Amino acid sequence: MIDKNEWQALKDHQQCIAAIHMQQWFDENPDRFRHFSIQTENILFDYSKNRITAETIQLLCQLARALNLKEKIDSLFAGKLLNSTEKKPALHTALRNQKNHPVYVHGKDVMPDVNSVLEKMRTLVEKIHQQKWLGHTGKPIRDIINIGIGGSYLGSRMATHALSDFAKSNLRCHFISNIDSAHLHEVLNQIDPERALFIISSKSFTTLETMTNAKTIRLWLQQKLNSTQLSSHFLAVTANAKKAEEFGIPQEQIFPMWEWVGGRYSVWSAVGLPLAILIGMENFSEFLAGAHAMDNHFLHADFENNMPVIMALLGIWYINFFDAKSHAIIPYTHHLNYFQEHLQQADMESNGKNISHHGNEVNYATGPIIWGEQGCNGQHAFHQLLHQGKHLVPVDFILVAKSAKTFGPHHEILVASGLSQAQALLQGKSYQSAFGELIAEGFSTDDAAFLASHKTIPGNRPSNTLFVNEMTPYNLGSLLALYEHKIFVQGAIWNINSFDQWGVELGKQLLPKILNNLKNSENSSTENPSISQDGSTQGLIEHFKKIRDISCEK
Numbered sequence: 045m046i047d048k049n050e051w052q053a054l055k056d057h058q059q060c061i062a063a064i065h066m067q068q069w070f071d072e073n074p075d076r077f078r079h080f081s082i083q084t085e086n087i088l089f090d091y092s093k094n095r096i097t098a099e100t101i102q103l104l105c106q107l108a109r110a111l112n113l114k115e116k117i118d119s120l121f122a123g124k125l126l127n128s129t130e131k132k133p134a135l136h137t138a139l140r141n142q143k144n145h146p147v148y149v150h151g152k153d154v155m156p157d158v159n160s161v162l163e164k165m166r167t168l169v170e171k172i173h174q175q176k177w178l179g180h181t182g183k184p185i186r187d188i189i190n191i192g193i194g195g196s197y198l199g200s201r202m203a204t205h206a207l208s209d210f211a212k213s214n215l216r217c218h219f220i221s222n223i224d225s226a227h228l229h230e231v232l233n234q235i236d237p238e239r240a241l242f243i244i245s246s247k248s249f250t251t252l253e254t255m256t257n258a259k260t261i262r263l264w265l266q267q268k269l270n271s272t273q274l275s276s277h278f279l280a281v282t283a284n285a286k287k288a289e290e291f292g293i294p295q296e297q298i299f300p301m302w303e304w305v306g307g308r309y310s311v312w313s314a315v316g317l318p319l320a321i322l323i324g325m326e327n328f329s330e331f332l333a334g335a336h337a338m339d340n341h342f343l344h345a346d347f348e349n350n351m352p353v354i355m356a357l358l359g360i361w362y363i364n365f366f367d368a369k370s371h372a373i374i375p376y377t378h379h380l381n382y383f384q385e386h387l388q389q390a391d392m393e394s395n396g397k398n399i400s401h402h403g404n405e406v407n408y409a410t411g412p413i414i415w416g417e418q419g420c421n422g423q424h425a426f427h428q429l430l431h432q433g434k435h436l437v438p439v440d441f442i443l444v445a446k447s448a449k450t451f452g453p454h455h456e457i458l459v460a461s462g463l464s465q466a467q468a469l470l471q472g473k474s475y476q477s478a479f480g481e482l483i484a485e486g487f488s489t490d491d492a493a494f495l496a497s498h499k500t501i502p503g504n505r506p507s508n509t510l511f512v513n514e515m516t517p518y519n520l521g522s523l524l525a526l527y528e529h530k531i532f533v534q535g536a537i538w539n540i541n542s543f544d545q546w547g548v549e550l551g552k553q554l555l556p557k558i559l560n561n562l563k564n565s566e567n568s569s570t571e572n573p574s575i576s577q578d579g580s581t582q583g584l585i586e587h588f589k590k591i592r593d594i595s596c597e598k
């Protein structure tokens with residue numbers, strides 16, 4: 045546990061209220077919804093369906109204050125070296141700093157650089173929209189293909205899908221992230237090579253999947269267009285301009301990103317170029333503005349009325365005091381179909397840590413498993429577990445009030461579905477109610493008694509509901525920034541570094557030896573005793589080779 049009186053107070057409080065059913069609090073206080081919701085200009089956050097009382101919120105905010113959260117929030121925006129192991133700031137907020145006030149990194153105001161990249165993006169976007177950016181054979185660009193993975197993919201993938209209603213009609217976005225050739229074939233079969241613009245997006249410009257894909261695609265294009273002079277078909281977004289130039293990208297086609305922005309927080313930078321091209325710079329600026337509005341709310345609202353802070357503290361409440369292991373994100377809008385995928389990296393790569401800033405193993409739970417699926421699909425997949433499983437899984441339902449395009453009753457059915465799922469998690473169904481229904485359906489008393497236990501639903505399962513006014517660039521920006529700040533607050537409470545990712549290094553280190561093992565033909569377990577693998581890995585390598593080397597006679 046965190047050695048604070050406020051933490052102990054929360055443990056004691058949890059003991060006091062854990063057995064109370066939330067429905068009781070709604071019955072006692074008709075005003076509960078108003079007491080436990082926060083509204084900004086574009087998002088309503090209803091957190092009344094949580095296992096909390098006013099005292100709970102008070103104790104959680106006391107914990108936040110005892111852990112100097114406000115000072116940590118100010119440090120984030122001020123560019124302090126919060127990424128303590130890499131000695132870097134985490135200044136994704138500077139990328140959307142619409143007020144343009146100076147933000148200093150190592151004594152230098154970074155805003156001129158941020159603005160010059162935005163201008164460079166604007167110039168490119170306008171050229172493409174005016175069909176002045178031509179491919180090698182003189183045709184205007186139509187297919188934008190982002191080659192990148194992780195933070196160099198998930199954010200722009202999510203946002204281009206979410207804001208597809210704002211897309212310029214003649215442009216199409218594609219994403220190649222995985223090294224699996226099947227993924228490459230799937231995309232390359234959809235595009236016109238003469239009208240393709242490939243964006244190699246990689247902060248390091250060394251990521252194996254991305255660089256292998258880029259080299260393969262360059263070869264593919266050379267064969268398709270029968271030329272090696274194809275620079276007009278490639279851009280780079282990277283913090284490693286040297287590597288990009290070595291790849292053959294002209295300097296003027298390299299869009300810089302910076303070491304002071306983490307990959308999973310970089311969609312606001314030139315990593316968001318696919319989005320900017322698809323929806324135009326005015327809409328991209330709106331996306332930034334929405335995030336900036338949430339930044340201001342986060343910076344200035346007192347904790348009790350601070351949406352990211354309360355969302356974060358509620359997560360702490362379940363993870364550290366109810367032992368919840370995961371958190372479900374269930375957007376009742378097809379636009380956010382890739383939102384939980386993006387949050388998986390943003391949250392789990394940030395807070396999936398076991399060591400504190402001071403280098404000691406923490407003795408309390410940290411980042412949850414983030415998962416989910418768009419509603420109504422999840423209802424017909426995993427909601428059974430949410431309603432009757434043994435796990436406590438807090439849920440964020442995300443709904444959109446206004447739908448730009450809807451057929452008949454579809455939108456109302458979608459919204460009603462989300463609201464009814466949240467209500468079912470809250471209310472459940474008692475044994476008596478299930479029994480009465482079965483009797484009314486004509487079941488015998490014995491049958492009804494047997495079935496009723498199976499049809500009883502415990503309820504008292506917490507959820508938040510976020511109601512976004514409508515899916516616009518501005519509102520998506522606010523929503524994404526809300527979650528970024530929630531993740532930051534949780535990391536700050538847990539005293540962990542939310543901005544490094546040392547855990548992903550080992551897999552990268554082990555790969556070359558296994559790859560080499562796979563590539564060489566002889567049976568490596570004897571001829572190459574130097575290649576020592578554990579028995580499982582060795583056995584699997586040999587199985588792979590045996591099956592691979594069987595001629596494809598079938």
Ligand code: F6P
Pocket residue numbers: 193194195196245246247248249250251254307308393545548
């Ligand atoms: O998963 C590890 C990671 O470094 C992520 O943090 C990052 O978003 C991704 O790989 C891609 O890295 P790059 O942008 O350098 O290719």
